[in-house]
Amino acid sequence: MYLEIYETIERALAAATGIPHPTLTDGGIHADFATAISFERAKALHRPPVQIAEEIATALRADSSLEGITIETKGPYINFQTGPAFLKSSVEAALQPAYGTLLMKGGRVVLEHTSANPNGPLHVGHIRNTIIGDTLARLFRKAGYRVEVQYYVNDMGRQIAIVAWGFSHLDGARKDGEKGDHHVARVYIAANREIERDPGIVPEIDLLMQQVEKGDPKTEVLFRNAVSECLEGFKVTLALLSARHDRFVWESDFVRNGDTERLLNRVRRMEECHEDGKLWLDLSNEGFEKEYILRRSDGTSVYAARDLAYHIWKGRNFDRLIDVLGADHKLIGAQLIATLKLIGEKAPEIVHFEFVSLPEGSMSTRAGKFVSADELIEEVTRRAYEEVTLRRDDLDENTKQEIARSVAIAAIRYDIVKISPEKSTVFNWKEALDFERQSGPYIQYAHARACSILDKAGGFDPAFEFTMESEIALAKHIAKFPFVIRNAVQDLKPHLVATYARELADLFNVFYQFEPVLKSKGGTRQSRLTLVKATKNTLAETLGTLGIDALVTM
RNA sequence: GGGCGUGUGGCCUAGUCUGGACAGGGCGGCAGCCUCCUAAGCUGUAGGUCGGGGGUUCAAAUCCCCCCACGCCCGCCA
Numbered sequence: 001m002y003l004e005i006y007e008t009i010e011r012a013l014a015a016a017t018g019i020p021h022p023t024l025t026d027g028g029i030h031a032d033f034a035t036a037i038s039f040e041r042a043k044a045l046h047r048p049p050v051q052i053a054e055e056i057a058t059a060l061r062a063d064s065s066l067e068g069i070t071i072e073t074k075g076p077y078i079n080f081q082t083g084p085a086f087l088k089s090s091v092e093a094a095l096q097p098a099y100g101t102l103l104m105k106g107g108r109v110v111l112e113h114t115s116a117n118p119n120g121p122l123h124v125g126h127i128r129n130t131i132i133g134d135t136l137a138r139l140f141r142k143a144g145y146r147v148e149v150q151y152y153v154n155d156m157g158r159q160i161a162i163v164a165w166g167f168s169h170l171d172g173a174r175k176d177g178e179k180g181d182h183h184v185a186r187v188y189i190a191a192n193r194e195i196e197r198d199p200g201i202v203p204e205i206d207l208l209m210q211q212v213e214k215g216d217p218k219t220e221v222l223f224r225n226a227v228s229e230c231l232e233g234f235k236v237t238l239a240l241l242s243a244r245h246d247r248f249v250w251e252s253d254f255v256r257n258g259d260t261e262r263l264l265n266r267v268r269r270m271e272e273c274h275e276d277g278k279l280w281l282d283l284s285n286e287g288f289e290k291e292y293i294l295r296r297s298d299g300t301s302v303y304a305a306r307d308l309a310y311h312i313w314k315g316r317n318f319d320r321l322i323d324v325l326g327a328d329h330k331l332i333g334a335q336l337i338a339t340l341k342l343i344g345e346k347a348p349e350i351v352h353f354e355f356v357s358l359p360e361g362s363m364s365t366r367a368g369k370f371v372s373a374d375e376l377i378e379e380v381t382r383r384a385y386e387e388v389t390l391r392r393d394d395l396d397e398n399t400k401q402e403i404a405r406s407v408a409i410a411a412i413r414y415d416i417v418k419i420s421p422e423k424s425t426v427f428n429w430k431e432a433l434d435f436e437r438q439s440g441p442y443i444q445y446a447h448a449r450a451c452s453i454l455d456k457a458g459g460f461d462p463a464f465e466f467t468m469e470s471e472i473a474l475a476k477h478i479a480k481f482p483f484v485i486r487n488a489v490q491d492l493k494p495h496l497v498a499t500y501a502r503e504l505a506d507l508f509n510v511f512y513q514f515e516p517v518l519k520s521k522g523g524t525r526q527s528r529l530t531l532v533k534a535t536k537n538t539l540a541e542t543l544g545t546l547g548i549d550a551l552v553t554m
Numbered sequence: 555g556g557g558c559g560u561g562u563g564g565c566c567u568a569g570u571c572u573g574g575a576c577a578g579g580g581c582g583g584c585a586g587c588c589u590c591c592u593a594a595g596c597u598g599u600a601g602g603u604c605g606g607g608g609g610u611u612c613a614a615a616u617c618c619c620c621c622c623a624c625g626c627c628c629g630c631c632a
Contacts, residue, residue: 023572036574039612049612077575117632157632278630289556289628296630303632327626330558354559355626362625387594407594419567422559424625431566431581435594438567438580445594453591491571499568502579513587513596532591554594 001090002479003486005069009033009080012066016059017041031072031079032476038076049076087472088464090479094534095462100481100541102144107319109145111137112348114238114245114324115152118230119159120185122237123370124427125326125356125363131416131547132353133324134243135494138545140322143489148318151234151245152310155227156252157303159188161208163230164222165201166191174229179374181233184226189368206298213255213300223252237373242409242547251306259309260301264294266343286338290331307336315346322492323348327355327424351492353421359428371427381408383433384441388554395553406549410440413547418498438502443543444551446505450536451552453517454529462533463526470511471531477507478538485545494546501542508535 006024013022017037027034038053045052053073060071060078070081093099113133116126133149140147154160166172166187174183195201211219231248238245254260267273272281277297294305314321325333333350340347357363363370385404392400415432419425435441466472481500488496517528540550 021572023574025572025574028575028578030575034575036613039574042612074575119632154632159632280630287557291630293630298630300630302630307632327559329627329632331627332632334558352559357625391592391594423567424560425566428566434581436581437594439594441594445592449592449595456591495568499579506579509595510597512591516591518591554592 001086001093002476003483005082005086006033006483008065009069012060012063013037013056016056016063027079027081030074030077032082033080035078036076038078042076052076053078082476084464084466086479087466087475091464091466091475091530091534092462094478094481094538095530097537098541099537100485100545101142102482102485104144107145108317109140109147109320109322110150110314110318111140111147111322112150112152112314112324113137114234114243115154116234117154117157117159117365118181118184118227118234119163119188120230120365120370121179121181121372121374122234123363123365123372124376125370127237127241127373127376127412128353128356128416128421128425129324129326130238130241130243131413132351132421132494134241134547135413135417135497135545136322136324136351136492138547139485139489139494139497142485142541142545145320145489148246149244150314151248152307153227153231153248153250154303155223155250156209156212156255156306158205158209160223160227161205161212162191162195163188163226164208164219165205166194167226168222170194179233179236180229180231181237182372182374184230184233185365185368187226189366192366209300210298212252215256220252237377240377240409241373241413242549249310251303251310254306254309254313255301259313260306263309263312264301264305267294267339270342272342281339283335283338286335286342288331288335288338292335292339304332304336307332308339311336311340311348312345314348315340321346321348323350325350325352327352349492351421354424356425356427359426376412376432377408379429380411380432381405384408384411384435387435392554403551403554406551407435407441407444407554410444410543410548411435412440414440414443414498414501417494417546418502420493420495440546440548441554443501443505443539444548444554446508447536447539447543447550448552448554449512450508450532450539453532454536456518457529457532460526460529462530463523464530465523465527466531468511468515470507470514471528474504474507474511474531474535477504478534481538481542497542497545501539501546504535504539504542508539511535 010024013024014020022035022037024033024035038049041052042049053076057071057073057078060066068083068085072079114130116122137147137149163184170190172187172190208219212223274280274282278293279295281292283292293302295301330352337347381404384407388400388403466475484496484500488494517532520528543550
C-alpha cells in the first residue's frame with residue numbers, strides 16, 4: 001500500500017511540476033511524505049519557493065488520484081498525510097501470510113557467499129560474509145526471485161597443498177570429538193611452523209600443486225580428503241547459523257572438465273594477453289597497472305583463471321550473478337569483472353564487506369589468531385541459556401535449551417547484519433553477548449509478546465479503528481515493509497531490513513506500554529488485537545528474512 | 555608511494571549514492587515506571603566544531619578540492 005501511494009504521489013507531482021522524477025521523501029515527523037520541490041522550480045521560474053509550493057499544492061488538491069490524501073504546505077515544503085483508509089488497507093495486507101513477498105520475477109539468480117578456504121574453521125570475519133550473503137539470499141527470495149546459493153570450494157590452492165603436506169608428513173591425528181575444520185586448522189598451523197623452520201619444504205608444496213593440477217590420483221585423494229574433512233565442519237557451523245547453501249562447487253572441477261584450459265585458450269587470442277613463461281593480461285586500458293596473472297610459468301593455473309572459468313559457467317546457467325566477498329578481494333574482483341566484459345561474458349555484481357579484526361589486531365588462520373564461529377556460538381548460547389533460566393525457570397529443560405539456541409543465533413546474526421558492510425569492525429565480546437535493545441533477541445521479544453497477547457485473547461473479528469498516536473505510528477510502519485524489501489534488494493543492502501525490524505519492535509513496545517489491548521473494550525479491543533496480529537505477522541516475516549527464529553515464547 | 559574504504563557526543567551506530575524543515579538510535583551516566591497484556595520492556599534528562607580546512611549552492615553530515623588519522627589491497631597466494 002505504501003509503495004502504491006508513494007508512486008501515485010510521485011506521478012501526480014510529476015504531472016503538476018513537469019519534473020519527470022520529482023524527489024519525494026519520507027516526511028519524518030512532519031508528514032507521511034514530503035517534497036522540497038518548490039526550491040527547484042523557484043530557480044527556473046524566478047519566483048519565491050513559498051509561493052510556488054502553494055501553487056503546486058493547489059494543483060495537487062485538484063488531482064483525483066490523490067483523493068483521501070491531505071496536502072498541506074509548510075513554507076516551501078509540501079506535506080502529504082494519508083488517512084484512515086490507508087491504515088485499514090495496510091493493516092489488512094499485513095494480516096495475510098507471507099506479507100511483504102513481492103511479485104515473482106523472471107530469471108534466476110546465483111548468489112555465492114562464504115567460500116572460505118578450507119584450511120581451518122570459519123571465524124568471526126568469515127561469518128560476516130555468511131550472514132550478509134544468507135540474508136541477501138532470503139531477501140531476493142522475498143522479493144520474488146529464484147535463487148541458488150553456492151559455496152565455491154577452493155580445493156586446490158597453496159593453503160590446501162600445505163594442509164595436504166601436513167597430513168602426510170606430520171603426526172596430527174584427529175582427536176576424539178574434534179571437529180574436522182578445527183583438526184585441519186591444527187595441521188595447517190603446524191605445517192606452517194615447519195615451513196618457517198625449514199624453507200626447504202616449499203618445493204615439496206610446489207610439487208603437490210603441480211601434481212594435483214595434472215590430476216595425479218594419489219595427490220587428488222590427499223587434497224580431497226583434507227578439504228572434505230574441513231567442509232564437513234563448515235557445514236555444521238553453517239547449519240547452526242541457519243545459513244543454507246544449495247550447492248558446493250569445487251574449484252578443481254573447472255580444471256578437470258577442461259573449462260580452465262578453454263578459458264586460457266580464449267584469453268590467448270586477446271590482444272591484452274602476454275605469454276612470457278607465465279600467462280597474463282595487460283589490463284592497463286581498464287585502469288589496472290598490475291599484471292593479471294592466469295598461469296604460472298610451471299604451467300599450473302592460478303586462482304584467478306579458475307575463478308574466471310567458474311564465473312563463465314555461472315553466467316551461462318543463471319541470469320544474474322551476485323558474489324559476497326571481503327574487501328581484500330576488491331582488486332581481483334574488479335579485474336575479474338573487467339576480463340569477463342572483455343570476452344563478452346556475464347559479469348557478477350560484487351557485494352564487498354570490510355574487515356573484522358580483533359582488539360589485538362587482524363585475524364590469521366595460519367598464526368592461529370582468530371575467534372572461531374563455533375566458539376562464538378557456544379559462548380553466546382551459554383549466555384542465552386543463563387538468561388532464559390533466570391527469566392523462565394517455569395519452562396522445561398528442552399524448551400529452555402531450544403530458546404537459548406535461537407536467541408544466540410538471533411544475537412549473532414543481528415549484531416553482524418545491522419552494521420553496514422562498508423564499515424570495518426572490531427570484534428567485541430561485550431556487544432556480542434548483549435541481548436538488549438538493538439539486538440536480535442530484542443526483536444524476538446517483541447514478537448513473543450505479541451504472540452502472548454493473541455494467545456490470551458482468543459477469537460476476535462478484525463477491526464481497523466486506529467486513533468491513538470502509537471497505533472497510527474505502528475500501522476504506518478507496518479505498511480512500509482514491502483517498500484523496505486524492495487529497496488534492500490535494489491541496493492543490495494541487507495542492513496536496511498535490520499534497521500526496519502528494530503524500528504518496528506520499538507514502535508510495538510511503545511504501543512504495548514501505553515495502550516492496553518486485552519483490557520480494552522468493544523471495537524477498540526478488536527482493532528488493537530488486529531494491530532497486534534498484523535505486527536506479529538510482519539515481525540515474523542522480517543525475522544524470517546533475517547534468518548532469525550520468530551519465537552512464540554521466551 | 556598508488557588505489558579502495560572509513561572517520562558522526564566517553565563507546566557503538568543510522569543518515570551520505572538521489573543536498574533541504576531541530577543530525578536519528580543504542581550502550582554507559584543521572585532520575586523515574588512491575589498488586590497492570592512477558593521489565594530481553596517503557597519514560598524523562600545530560601552529552602554533538604557530523605576528522606580538519608577551503609569551495610559550490612538560496613541550503614552541505616550529504617557534492618567538489620586539499621590535508622590528517624585508521625583499515626584493506628598493490629604475490630607466478632587465495
